[in-house]
Amino acid sequence: MRITLDKFFTVLTGLAVMCMIAALFVILGPMIYRGLGAIFFRGTVEFRKMQLAEFEHGNIEKIKQEDIQTKQARQAVYNIIDKFRNGIDAEKLTDQAKQIDRTFGKELQLQDTERERYQELRGLSRDIRDKLIEAFSSTDIEQIKKHIDFVLRYESDERFRKTSAAQYFKLAHEFAQASEKIDFEKKDLYAGELNELEDIIVKLLGPDPNGNKPVLAQKRYGAARWDQAQKLMHELFWKEQWIEQENSKTLVRIETSRAEQFAGTELEPLFAYIKDNSKKMLNPQITFYWRYFLDDSTPGHYFGGIGPEILGTLFLTLLSMVFVIPFGVISAAYLTECSSEGPVIRVIRMCINTLAGVPSIVFGLFGMAFFVLFFIPFFGGPSQGCILAGSLTLAVLTLPVMIRSSEEAIRTVPQTYKEASLALGASKFVTFVKVTLPAALPGILTGIILSLSRVAGETAPILFTAGIAIGPVPDSIFQKTRTLSYGSWDMAVSDKLAAEVPHNQYGMVVTLVLLILCLNALAIMLRSRVFKKLKGH
């Protein structure tokens, strides 16, 4: 019994550690996997077009060629949709009929037609127009046939031949053809479905080539990545519906095939066409997007990279290091070399410990109340969050880390070094600067790297002092900046647009995590080297 308990205990402790390692992998694994998707992915032609237009990267000639090829492949999609629309979109057809009437009238005016003949023709044109419009908005096949027949009676009329009115008949023929295949009871349903379908196609292939250029960058291009395109195609082929079941209240997701929905109509071949020609239309190629780390981004990080965030993080951390290193090292030197343990030192040590325990959000409050609202304005600076305020706040935050690690580094320098130097007649100051400090430097460097990694990852202190979600790259230290940590938070929680591009969300946070892990690995390596060196002595 006792032995089993003992074994059980051993296993339990092992499990505890395994649990932690598993947690590490569970947390980092999926994040890194998806984050790498921001850099390695299969980019479509839309991606390359976007890169060229927004960031001016890429080979113009090649992309133009690609664009022409893909456009050819896409033309069929637009043709099919137009054809189908002719059958059901009453509004658009009505507009077309009205347009024909107007141009016909103008044509007559330009030809200086006699007054009587002009009025007669205008009257006829109006009649035809009205009949067509009636046919377009009708849902009764018999009615439509009647109206169309009425219109087509004039087809052979000499007076309309070779005028713009001839288009009436083309329109009438097309509509008659399309209406034969359509179940008119579903006309409204089709119209709604078609709009949905067109939205997806715009997302997949980019905006209508004949339309205006959209204002928002994220609407200017289709699916830039092959995985996105595949998702959209799935949406295109399968309509997702949430259906309430009779017994339970939970909604059940059901996917129905759109091809079946549109079976028998002009639109049916669209689905097969897209399925077969998707690669031709988008031309996916494996892309290594290393400029992700340099590029600016469109709002919401829909396209582009995280260059300004990396730059902002560097600014902020390096500036805070400039403030904290002298204070940290000098404090550590004083605590180890110049002072004997007394009440004053005890108070100082307690304060360092307190400072280490202050929650980071309180540092944020302090930074706002002191640096932003008091200290910087006191010296004539602007009273708003800025890089200077943020880095000062972070410097205070990381001061204890810096002091502790430098102190430890200075303490590990063997006493014999100092004694030898002192015995040679060097003063205490000279001994410290020329002997102790160089010997402790690797240890101090470890401390600096650890503080760097701590500062780079902090978000709460810069929420009110330096961080901003969207903005230009700052050109002075009196401006706010985007940072990796603030950006990660913003993209995860408050940026709705970013939720549509998970690879960019993960890319940002993974960059931050990897940066910090690299710094930490560096620190661990440095420390073990120092450890070995000191052991050797």
Add this chain to the structure above:
Amino acid sequence: MDNIKSEKILKPAVVFEQPLVLTFTQDVKGFLFRYIGSFLLFLFTFTSVFAVLLIFLFVTLEAFPFLTKFGITDFLTSTAWYPEAKDGAEFGAMAIIVGSIYVTAISLVFSVPVGVLASVFLSDIISFKIRGIVKPIIEILAAIPSVAYGFFAVLILAPWLQKNLGFSSGTNALNSSLLLSIMALPTIISVAEDSISASGRELREASYALGATRFETMFKVVIPAAHSGIIAGIVLGMMRAIGETMVVWMASGNAAQIPNPWWDLSQSIRTMTASIAGEMGETAKGSDHYRALFMIGLLLLVMTLMLNLVSEYFLTRARKSLGKV
């Protein structure tokens, strides 16, 4: 030794022809150099103290008008937190304070057993070599920035919880406490493991010699001997959990309510840190709401200071007891 150049060694440090007594100027110079120099160094060192004082001063200054206007009783005992109400805004922070304590407590329920077991594993069971591998992993766990934990909580864990455990919302007390416990683990382990492995080989050998199994040795001898250090570690972990902002802000759901019934972890809660982070951006500087948030900050500061004193007490006790052994 390479650092001292050879020419320096050649030059004698003391010139024997001269008398060893310093001249007056040399004396004054030496005096000034020694004391003014060390005073300057002292000033630099004093910045930490200065920073702590400034933090207290400025947070208190901003919070003080709130105290004089609304008093402390309502703030601590009412659960009505309607800071932006047009007529008669209410600042009852009890739900928020309870929320902070609630997630911290739940996270400790997860992290203390795992932490103590893991530190026993690291100090007594595993070989030195594997320990060298496991320790950096724990350090990595401590180094991952809190925003990354929050990111994981809100984008990976929350949908998973919602899907697999049938919660109405994935961002809830359970989610944030789980993440907090993972974040508190490295702190607990590093302090607890230090004190467990420092608590003497003789102690263990005596126990094993009496025929005790490892389980009995650990629980009846070593852990009681090291309890001060373990408690200090737990308190430090608690400090980390209560002061953590990003994870609870992103993962707790941010509803200012006391969970009812209290064991229902699937409810949303809000903590003090999350309230400050979430609401400070939307308040006008100098408004009552702004001051109320500083009041929460002050309370948080006082709480962590007290926890810090407790941990300090246990750490000194641990050091003393080790000194005796």
